[in-house]
Amino acid sequence: MTAGRATHGARHVAIIMDGNGRWAKKRHLPRAMGHQRGVEAVRNLVRAAREMGLEALTLYAFSTENWRRPEDEISALMGLLKRYIIADIDEFVANDVRLRIIGDHSALPADVVALLDDALARTAGNDGTTLVIALNYGAQDEIARAATKAAAKGPITPATIEAELDTAGLPPLDLLIRTSGEVRLSNFLLWQAAYAEMWFTDVLWPDFTPDHLRDALAAFGQRERRYGGR
Ligand code: FPP
Numbered sequence: 247m248t249a250g251r252a253t254h255g256a257r258h259v260a261i262i263m264d265g266n267g268r269w270a271k272k273r274h275l276p277r278a279m280g281h282q283r284g285v286e287a288v289r290n291l292v293r294a295a296r297e298m299g300l301e302a303l304t305l306y307a308f309s310t311e312n313w314r315r316p317e318d319e320i321s322a323l324m325g326l327l328k329r330y331i332i333a334d335i336d337e338f339v340a341n342d343v344r345l346r347i348i349g350d351h352s353a354l355p356a357d358v359v360a361l362l363d364d365a366l367a368r369t370a371g372n373d374g375t376t377l378v379i380a381l382n383y384g385a386q387d388e389i390a391r392a393a394t395k396a397a398a399k400g401p402i403t404p405a406t407i408e409a410e411l412d413t414a415g416l417p418p419l420d421l422l423i424r425t426s427g428e429v430r431l432s433n434f435l436l437w438q439a440a441y442a443e444m445w446f447t448d449v450l451w452p453d454f455t456p457d458h459l460r461d462a463l464a465a466f467g468q469r470e471r472r473y474g475g476r
Contacts, residue, residue: 254467265426342374349383
């Protein structure tokens with residue numbers, strides 16, 4: 247099966263991974279356990295994305311608003327991110343997965359920044375699936391930063407802003423998925439979602455499997471995208 251067929255022509259999928267807390271609550275477990283199981287879902291999904299030949303998978307891991315969460319939850323999330331990168335970096339290198347970060351990751355704890363910078367450098371030459379992790383990311387912040395840079399260079403147009411977005415150079419966003427039954431974008435990829443298809447599911451993030459991604463891609467394949475034309 248060719249890569250294009252497995253993904254139904256989608257090149258770039260983004261996911262708002264929501265519902266870790268509710269998953270844990272339903273089981274009377276601490277929230278951190280929900281996040282921990284959420285990382286397992288991430289791991290399985292990255293492997294599946296690579297196997298199906300998806301060009302880019304963008305995951306919303308930590309928003310600019312998530313700093314408002316309790317300190318112990320923030321440090322649990324940072325710890326999980328670190329452990330995930332440490333555990334899977336050799337697999338990324340071996341399997342041609344390129345890591346990319348969107349958002350301002352320089353504001354994260356110094357040990358996380360150092361680890362990410364090392365992982366970015368080690369996977370920079372890969373050209374299989376790009377795993378894009380949104381960290382300290384907010385779309386309005388991204389657009390404001392891009393517009394500022396574009397304005398310094400010349401007239402502002404959609405194209406000059408787009409060239410300065412954190413996602414510059416990635417394939418256009420085809421499909422945006424949100425789990426856990428919430429139906430909103432929560433400041434994620436607002437610019438890039440202009441023509442993306444949306445797929446919402448009640449499944450909580452820790453329960454999200456590659457089969458759910460395949461379902462979303464199959465639904466994407468059924469849709470007729472007109473980009474404002476007819
Ligand atoms: C939403 O669940 C999820 C997050 C805020 C964090 C997502 C992070 C991970 C899955 C782990 C780290 C990421 C990577 C890439 C290794 P929630 O806590 O808002 O759930 P709730 O709405 O049910 O409370």
